[in-house]
Amino acid sequence: MRAVHRDQEAGMAEEAGSQGQARVRAPQSLDHVGELFEEFLSAVARTSRDEQEDGRNLSTRLMAHLGSAPADRPVVKAAYPPYELPNVHLALERWFDAGTDRSFELIGLRGGRHRGDLTLGDILDASDRFDRFVIGAVDYAHLPVAPDTELACVSCGFYLGREGDERFAVLLRGPQDEYGRSKVEVEVLARDKEFADRLLAEFDTLVREENVFRGQVLSFEGSEFGHGLGPFRFHRRPGLTRTDIVLPTGLLERLERQVMGVARRREQLRAAGQHLRRGLLLYGPPGTGKTHTIRYLLSHLPQFTVVILAGTSISAIGPACALARMLQPALVVLEDCDLIAEARDYGGGDQPLLFQVLNEMDGLGDDADVAFLLTTNRADLLEPALAQRPGRIDLAVEIPLPDGEGRARLLGLYGAGLGLGKHVLDEVVARTEGTTASFAKELVRRSVLIAAERESPRTEPDDVRAALDELLSDQDHLTRRLLGVRGEDEGEPVPVPQD
Template identity: 55%
Template sequence: MDVLGTSPEAVDAFLKHFKTSLRENSIFRGHVISFTASDYSSSAAGITFHRRISVAAGDVVLPSGTLDRIEAQVLGVGEHREKLLAHGAHLKRGVLLYGPPGTGKTHTVRYLAAAAAGHTVILLACNTLAYVSEAARMARALQPAIVVLEDCDLVAEDRSFGHGPQPLLFEVLDAMDGLDTDADVAFLLTTNRLELLEAALVQRPGRVDLAVGIPRPDAGARRALLELYGHKLNPSPETVNRVAELIEGTTASFAKEMTRRAILLAAIAGQEPGDSHMMAAAIELMSDAATLTRSLLGGTGENDQEPASSREAAHFEPGIAPGSIGCSG
């Protein structure tokens, strides 16, 4: 747009007002959006709007206090922006959720997107991770905003594993570093393979301020998951306890699929789903014949090992140790 006027000051003031109005009245503001990849160029082909799924805090099964710490960093910073800025603290932040597949990382992201009413949420995953620079520019213009990078290890692998520097890695780092200190923008990253992340991404202050491990659920969490996903089966407390013990080492994704399998078994038998079907589904999925199925649902953790980088990531938040606590879960 070209603007002509006799007063340069008036033209500048008009352009400033016009640009501000464009940002404030953007159709993207306050929505959950993602880019559509183009098959013919390196630029995005369009924008997709996503329904903001309602997820209650009680539906996110994590160890006590974990969700509160994540929510305080992602959303609490913006809620207290005036006090933080008055004391010289910056608003931009990065949060990394790491852990085995299926443990609830993506589900936690869904909860944060639902809780962040009024925030612009930009989702990047798989082939759209390449648009992180564009996402950062949009987030800056449409703040308060959250930029979600699912499975960020796909673009931020340790350079020692490849053939020299990865340009996309530098775009991620530049996007996180390039925001003004008063930008109310949160980068929310998830990964299943913390050991492959570039050290510069997770260890440099100002890029990731909080790293939280999302582990396989313990016995109490497994019971909570069975009650959450299987409430329509109305299982007895005894059955929930027995199944929770039987499926030790599994993930939230496993519990969800197991309850679905119980309903299917009941439907095939022409019966109402109940305790016997939940137990039968658990026995079936924990059998030797279902080893591959268990692996696809997140495994049972027999071979889980804590990578050295997990211990390093814990330095971001004293008291949060790896394992102390759903592209994939």
């Protein structure tokens, strides 16, 4: 650092002797001036080398661990998407736990900048020349890894590792927007490149094999990668049974064979040379139970990783398919696909976003144990795209409005505690022709609310009639539309309340 001082003193003397002639020099950029000024301040404020020998100097600590100067060793780097931080953190921990001759000491990094454009080599150079980095506390990020579970993950830390006689260091850094780093980075400082390559390959295998997303139900929220796991939200797996599903006779069995049957018979199908990738489209009016049916299928595939996309978040179909491919067997749920049937790709292409979805489905390959479950309220918008991209959807099933028997079963399902007699049940079924499953559920809820408002512990038939009158009233036209009740403009009259 004495050379730094001499250069600075000589520069100031030259500038003073030039009596203003320095103005003709080429201008420096503001960034470069800032870098020089920071180095100047670091040099002026720097303590003596003796004072740095207190164990906090990063270069000194690494040299003591490695047995040679850090700059003399190669650095090998790997990068992962920002949401993979829990998996990379766990992979490092499990790698060290897997060998009896492996151990590590974890130290933190403090001072200077953690900017994303600084590599491990930059950090070592800055630490050695300018004492810009010193040993400090390890940075942690508390991230969700299940619906009710968080994991403290190292977001910036050095693993000073040992494997037998081998000494090495691993720098793990997670995404930090304030420093311009949008990915997880792992850098290995080792005696030779072959060792570092082998280390990173084994880490990568653990990231895939022991992935925290495996077997989870995840949804893409459509947000930028940032706080927590960015676009991911964890959900509890539904626990629906066949008694919770009201569909026309034989329809549920077809869906089970297409989705669950293939999962149960995957080995026989593979042995016969048949593909496992499959696509199922559920279509029909809003409120008929398409999403509810999907939830039933998820309930009976507990080993499957589920990735849910809805609306505009379907634009994340690429990452979703990559995740499904890595964590198969998997289900990719695409809800309300009609919302993107005419949308253009965010990249500015001429193809609808739906074509991108279909191309991603086809790109997985026949051997992928991945099922695509699509729902739509507007099959007429999807049909042209599906016709131009055949083979992605193996089965398209209409979830219709419930018939009289179906409406009776729905009232029995949602209103089991109301004790409705057959006379009242028949009356309600007759008046609710053309309504949806959502309508039946709301009718029961509103009946209970009306009874509660009159301080009654029991819901009476008149409460049900009053609720039905409200829901079928002309004043609740929008409510009826939201619950899927067809009006005259859809070609079917709305039932009129009877006197």
